[in-house]
Amino acid sequence: MLNIVVCVKQVYDPEAPASLFQISSDGKKAIPPQGTPPVLSPFDENALEAALRIKDIQEAKIIVLSMGYKLAKPILKKTLAVGADELILLEDKQFEELDSYGTAHILACAIQQIKNFDIILCGRQAADTDAGQVGSGIAEILQIPDITLARKVEVSSDKVQVERLMGDGYETVETAMPVLITASNEIGDLRYPSMRKSLAAQKMGVTSWDSTQLGLETVADNRVKLQKLYLPERNSNCQLINGENPEEMAAKLTDVLAGVVK
Amino acid sequence: MELNQSKGVIFLAEFRNQGLAEINAELASVGLKIARQLGEELSAVLIGSGTTNSAQELISLGVDKVYLIDNPDFTRYRSEPYLAVMSQICQELQPNVLLLGHTEVGRDLGPRLAFRLNIGLVPNCIDLEMVSESGNVQMTRPVYGGKTIGIFTVENRPQMATVGPKRFEPAPKDHTRQGEIISFPYEIDETSFKKKIVDFSEGCVEGVKLEDAEIIVSGGRGIGCAEDFEKLKELAQILGGCIGGSRAAVDNEWLPSNLQVGITGKVVSPNLYIAIGISGSIQHMAGCSAAKTIIAINRDPEAQIFKMAHFGVVCDWRKILPPILEICKTLPR
Ligand SMILES: Cc1cc2nc3c(=O)[nH]c(=O)nc-3n(C[C@H](O)[C@H](O)[C@H](O)COP(=O)(O)OP(=O)(O)OC[C@H]3O[C@@H](n4cnc5c(N)ncnc54)[C@H](O)[C@@H]3O)c2cc1C
Numbered sequence A: 001m002l003n004i005v006v007c008v009k010q011v012y013d014p015e016a017p018a019s020l021f022q023i024s025s026d027g028k029k030a031i032p033p034q035g036t037p038p039v040l041s042p043f044d045e046n047a048l049e050a051a052l053r054i055k056d057i058q059e060a061k062i063i064v065l066s067m068g069y070k071l072a073k074p075i076l077k078k079t080l081a082v083g084a085d086e087l088i089l090l091e092d093k094q095f096e097e098l099d100s101y102g103t104a105h106i107l108a109c110a111i112q113q114i115k116n117f118d119i120i121l122c123g124r125q126a127a128d129t130d131a132g133q134v135g136s137g138i139a140e141i142l143q144i145p146d147i148t149l150a151r152k153v154e155v156s157s158d159k160v161q162v163e164r165l166m167g168d169g170y171e172t173v174e175t176a177m178p179v180l181i182t183a184s185n186e187i188g189d190l191r192y193p194s195m196r197k198s199l200a201a202q203k204m205g206v207t208s209w210d211s212t213q214l215g216l217e218t219v220a221d222n223r224v225k226l227q228k229l230y231l232p233e234r235n236s237n238c239q240l241i242n243g244e245n246p247e248e249m250a251a252k253l254t255d256v257l258a259g260v261v262k
Numbered sequence B: 001m002e003l004n005q006s007k008g009v010i011f012l013a014e015f016r017n018q019g020l021a022e023i024n025a026e027l028a029s030v031g032l033k034i035a036r037q038l039g040e041e042l043s044a045v046l047i048g049s050g051t052t053n054s055a056q057e058l059i060s061l062g063v064d065k066v067y068l069i070d071n072p073d074f075t076r077y078r079s080e081p082y083l084a085v086m087s088q089i090c091q092e093l094q095p096n097v098l099l100l101g102h103t104e105v106g107r108d109l110g111p112r113l114a115f116r117l118n119i120g121l122v123p124n125c126i127d128l129e130m131v132s133e134s135g136n137v138q139m140t141r142p143v144y145g146g147k148t149i150g151i152f153t154v155e156n157r158p159q160m161a162t163v164g165p166k167r168f169e170p171a172p173k174d175h176t177r178q179g180e181i182i183s184f185p186y187e188i189d190e191t192s193f194k195k196k197i198v199d200f201s202e203g204c205v206e207g208v209k210l211e212d213a214e215i216i217v218s219g220g221r222g223i224g225c226a227e228d229f230e231k232l233k234e235l236a237q238i239l240g241g242c243i244g245g246s247r248a249a250v251d252n253e254w255l256p257s258n259l260q261v262g263i264t265g266k267v268v269s270p271n272l273y274i275a276i277g278i279s280g281s282i283q284h285m286a287g288c289s290a291a292k293t294i295i296a297i298n299r300d301p302e303a304q305i306f307k308m309a310h311f312g313v314v315c316d317w318r319k320i321l322p323p324i325l326e327i328c329k330t331l332p333r
């Protein structure tokens, strides 16, 4: 049986309107608009879908790992509703503001405790950090190969074949397991859970580990220091082209075009 | 690595299809700025096969020293040998600042290299500036998809960053410049590598590459179907430009994924970007905000894109595109 670990991060809904974001007075925190719900980071949903597609065709156990502080259990239980077997939360006050370096160390430590793993799946980047580092970091710490930007994963006996995106096409990379793979949206959207499974998932228990249970004496220091956050300037001098009808607007627009293109 | 021993700014040059990729001139320009601010040298690492002319070209872009790994096994980027070379070079040279492009190479190699060197990495930087008191480089990058901008520093050496494409003015070429080309001995031990590239397909994009296009006609979810995308292609063709689109267009399979513009797609900086049926999400605009002129066509007057475009038309694109095409056909070219 294959053991698959999927790392799923909880983030504020990235589709919340950008113009309503604010920065805390110390300049260190982004404050999303009020009422923005926490969601699973979108590429992590793709990573989970990749795991489920493997489980569709062969025997596999999927463990979902999520690290943070005061995590929203009902949101994360969606992973159980779609077919993950176990959800482990890594929750500790000290895990709250870790950078990619610290995060990868905590996740790698938890994966080492799980012991049996053939495939680790991450998203290509988290929707809040946009860093794209934690996956490769975990692989380096565990000394296993990593394959980034997967659009398709196929498992055969002890090997995986991964199609990975490139700027102008894709390449197929093969390696023996264990392996870490980062998923891109091209892998496909996460399936919907049935109502029955959603209800059942809410009743399932979850495991929680804090730093002591992970056997960590200290949490790795951040390597990257945030000095300050600010809001980008927006140029809102959009010149609207008006007209009585589409033909008139088209005429005015092509005048603009002619000016730009010449 | 000892702070005071670390010296010099190094970037990984990107060699593609027998020549230097565009990002090199941008890396040279920002690298040179930081090197001058620090009063240190700028070096480049060039890995490839048949690279001698390109090494000379790097010198004309402002590089003082080029470390050359010329090996017939290095025709394509592969993460494991690049990782081995780069970590060896960093160990030997102990650079103060290490830059990679935030390109398909840098995105794949950068994080793993940072973890191997046990240092932090600030990805996708849009600005780098040395702070004179501390000698630290301030690294500026978008976070939350671009909803906010963060300024970061790192304590360890090398100070590592990946540089966002099209963010820095390319360095001008000066062919009279002198520099040193040093060949770096490196033997590839294929047996130590665990990954194998078994196949690759270069997607066939006809004509100009999206990243290099001067005019881009881009479509989003508002286009509605693959057939209707053809009409956008017609406009692109008349204007002599390229077609692109939002992630929604790609997810619907109206466009191949290598034509996606945005934070997880291509970063473009054309003269003209025409966005049709695109709402203007921050993740999309991160890929096209460097365009000189952005024209938006959207039927929703409240669409975000009107906060960022230079010209806008509030209209159903189906109604306005046919007359635009008619008029454009009559324009002299
Ligand atoms: C981590 C992350 C990374 C992402 N990366 C990218 C990326 O790289 N690139 C990217 O594009 N997106 C990216 N996205 C997705 C992004 O957030 C948006 O969901 C996406 O850009 C929306 O695409 P759209 O504007 O085409 O669609 P929508 O937001 O649905 O907008 C469609 C627009 O079309 C208009 N419209 C509809 N019909 C018509 C008509 N007949 N005439 C005129 N206008 C019409 C509507 O008014 C609407 O404004 C990313 C998201 C996340 C979370």
Ligand SMILES: Nc1ncnc2c1ncn2[C@@H]1O[C@H](COP(=O)(O)O)[C@@H](O)[C@H]1O
Pocket (backbone or CB within 6 Å): A007, A008, A009, A010, A041, A043, A044, A047, A065, A066, A067, A068, A100, A103, A107, A121, A122, A123, A124, A125, A126, A127, A129, A130, A131, A132, A133, A134, A135
């Ligand atoms: N706190 C977290 N908990 C679980 N997984 C995470 C966490 N942070 C990052 N990851 C995983 O690492 C990927 C890359 O994150 P990042 O390097 O921050 O862009 C994410 O898509 C997740 O799969």
